[in-house]
Amino acid sequence: MGDRLIAGRYRLEERIGAGGMGVVWRATDKDLGRVVALKRSQAGDSGQIRREARIGAGLHHPNVVTVFDAVIDGDDRWLVMEYLASRSLAEILETDGPLPTGKVAKIGVQLGAALAAMHDKGMVHRDLKPGNVLVAEDGTAKLTDLGIAQWSEVTRTGGGLDGGTPGYVAPEMAEGQQAGAAADVFSLGATLFAAVEGTSVWGDANAGPFVQLRRAAAYNLEPMREAGPLAPVLTELLRRKAAGRPSAERAARLLAEFADVDALVRPRRSRVPKRAIAIGAGAAVLALVAGLIYVVKEPASMAAPPPAAPAGSVGDPRTADPCALLDPSVLKQFGTPELDTANGNFNACGILLRMSPDDGDIVDVRLELTFPKSPLLEKPVPGRLIVREVPGLPEEKCERVIPLPDGNQIWVHAKHIQDWHAHLCDYVDPVAVHAAAMLNREPIKRRPAPFPAGTLGTLDACVLGGSLMPGIVDGPAAPDPVFGNWECYWNHREMEVTIRFERAWAPFEDEGRRVALGSREAFVEVSSEWEACQAEIPHRTFTGDGRAMIETVEIYVSDKVKPPQEMCPAAERLAGEIAPRLPPL
CATH class of the missing domain: 3.30.200.20 (Phosphorylase Kinase; domain 1)
Incomplete structure (x- = not known):
């Protein structure tokens, strides 16, 4: 063969x-x-x-x-x-028997992260079970077999048994209902139950699938004997009523308390501002280790006495200075680099690399302080931080992350403004490697000066919009902050609202429908990139790096069922309530 x-x-x-x-x-x-x-x-x-x-x-x-x-x-x-050199969880259980609770929790955190990413895109897996979980020697767990997965809005004929395996199926599916995100969470709990107890939550498979399905419909669970500290978490995941189960993201957080991994933060959709120069591109300069990790060895010339604070720590996210981790000279062999301190969100800083004298080719390499988008299998060690490749990206993109000991991470990414097909990582890697070397020596420095009065940098997006959400979101929705609280999300069922602060080059491009908001104005349009209705409020102009800049408040309202244009009244209403709360011009 x-x-x-x-x-x-x-x-x-x-x-x-x-x-x-x-x-x-x-x-x-x-x-x-x-x-x-x-x-x-x-x-x-x-x-x-x-x-x-x-x-x-x-x-x-x-x-x-x-x-x-x-x-x-x-x-x-x-x-x-x-291809992942691994065994399925089913093979591991058959060969090695039930697993320790810590190892099971570690697998569960990763599967919870995977399901959260699927659910965030409106997908349901519908057949999570040990046979569809691959586990590598280093503990990496990956969900596979999307063959019966589907977009959650797809309407199917027939009952819940169109998908799922009897030993891991949720009660509502056994009763003939359609699988939703909550059914995936139940199957996650059933998979982890089998991993720690050695049997299906619906009893021995040798009894036959119809016996298991009858038990599932009757909610006749096997008792927990070996789950130990995981028993309360599994009980939450295995609740009979779908509405009573936690989300996949919440499940990962609960499981992370019993595993030596960091809990995930729900994946965010990254966005490039319309008026900002496109994010730049880069290519590789270091030897790739195991295809995923660059080991950063600090040059002797950069050695320094151990700092009083832990190396690699962020400290107060509102005062941490991302620009302190950048050195434009690491890109001078490619063109003319300059530091870009005033563009993008307040957690970011960049290097503009001019590839030609006529500014025809400009690359913007951006470094951001963020939360991790997926759980970490190992706790980063201060002084020995590594640059990790973000896998699964198309060839025209390049991203690197540096996990930090305090649970945060550095994200370095780039894109050429002209979509020029360069070796994208040539520019990203030197920037990421320099940042890692700095972090291995000392904590992140503080901003040289506080944000001036009146700037959006002094505001908290979660506080700004929190009291307004009951009138926008039909139901309870807790704020879900992004690093530094300059961006915040609210979710309830299918609806999601985002408020974020942005900085871009002036003048403001008044795209969209103009809406008067007293002494201010907003511009409302459908954003195809975010599949949402966007309202944007220009706030103030300022000078940054010798350029005219402008701050804006961006509001996104989306619904997984309704088209974006139907969300525009809510986005416009929210803009009208936020505008009077902004600092005076």
Whole structure:
């Protein structure tokens, strides 16, 4: 079989798995020289492979197996996926028996992060079980098999048994209802229950699927005997009523208390301001270790006595200075770099790299202080911080993160303003490596001066909008802050509201429909990028780095069911209530 090529490109090496939905092979991509996993549907060129490819293409997360492509070879359609040297959780349990609670919690945090990313995009997995969880030797867990996943708004005929495995199915699915995000959370709990107890929550599979389904419909749970400290968390995940279960994000946070990992923060949609120069691009200068990690060794010339405060710590996020981690000279071999301190959100700083004298090619490399987007498998060690590659990105993007001991992280990313196809990481890596070397020596420095009176940098987005949400969101919605509270989210069911502060080059481009707000004005338009209605309030102009700049308040209102244009009345109303609360011009 080693000589067989699929689609003239992928050489099959070894059959590594099989199930009711398909057969999986380890293969070599001859074009790119990398190892991949190929999955062929048992039904040939079926809709299952096409559906899995479509769902996978819309989801990039470090705890979900990445889908690269779908190809046709003869009468068969093959799914090309990331290869992970691992065993399924089902294989581990069959070979090694039940796992310690700490290890189970560590797996659960990662799966919770994966589900949170899916649910944030309106997807449900519908078949989370030990057989669909891959676990590598280093403890990395990844969710796989999206073949019966679906977008949550899809209406299907038939009952809940269209998806799911009887031993891990939620009670509402056993009763014939459709699977939603809460059903995935139940299946997460059932999977972790099996990992720690050694049996399905609905009893021994040898009794047969119909026995398990009857127990699920009757909510006849197996008792917990080995769960120990995990028992209260599993009880929450396994509640009978879907409305009583925590979200996947909340589940990950609960599980993180029993695992040596950091809890996730719900993934955010990154956005480039319309008026700001596009975020720049970069390429690699260091040796890649295990495909994912760059080890940063500090030069002897940068050595310094141990600081009094822990190295790599952020401290007060409102006064931490991201610009202190940047040195434009690390990019001088590529062009003319200059520090850009006044663009973007207040947690960010950048380097503008002019590639040509006529400013025809400009790259903006941006460094941001953020929360992690996924759980960390290992606690970062002060003084030995590493730069990590963000996997699963398309070739035209480059991102690096530096996890910090205090639970925060540094995010370095870039994009060329002209979509110029450079080696994108050439500019990102020197910036990230320098930042890591600085962090290994000392904590992040404080801003040289406080934000001046009247600037949005002195405001808290969660406080600004918190008391207004009951009139906008139909139901309770707790604030969900982003680093420094210069951006905040509120969620309730399908609805989401975002308030964020932005800085960009002046003059303000008055796109959208103008709305008078007393002494102020706002501009309302549908944002296709965020699938939301956006209201933007110009606040004040100022001079930054010798340029005319402007601060704005951005408001986004979206709903997973309703079209964005229907959210514009709510966005406009919220803008009208926020405008009088802003500092006077």
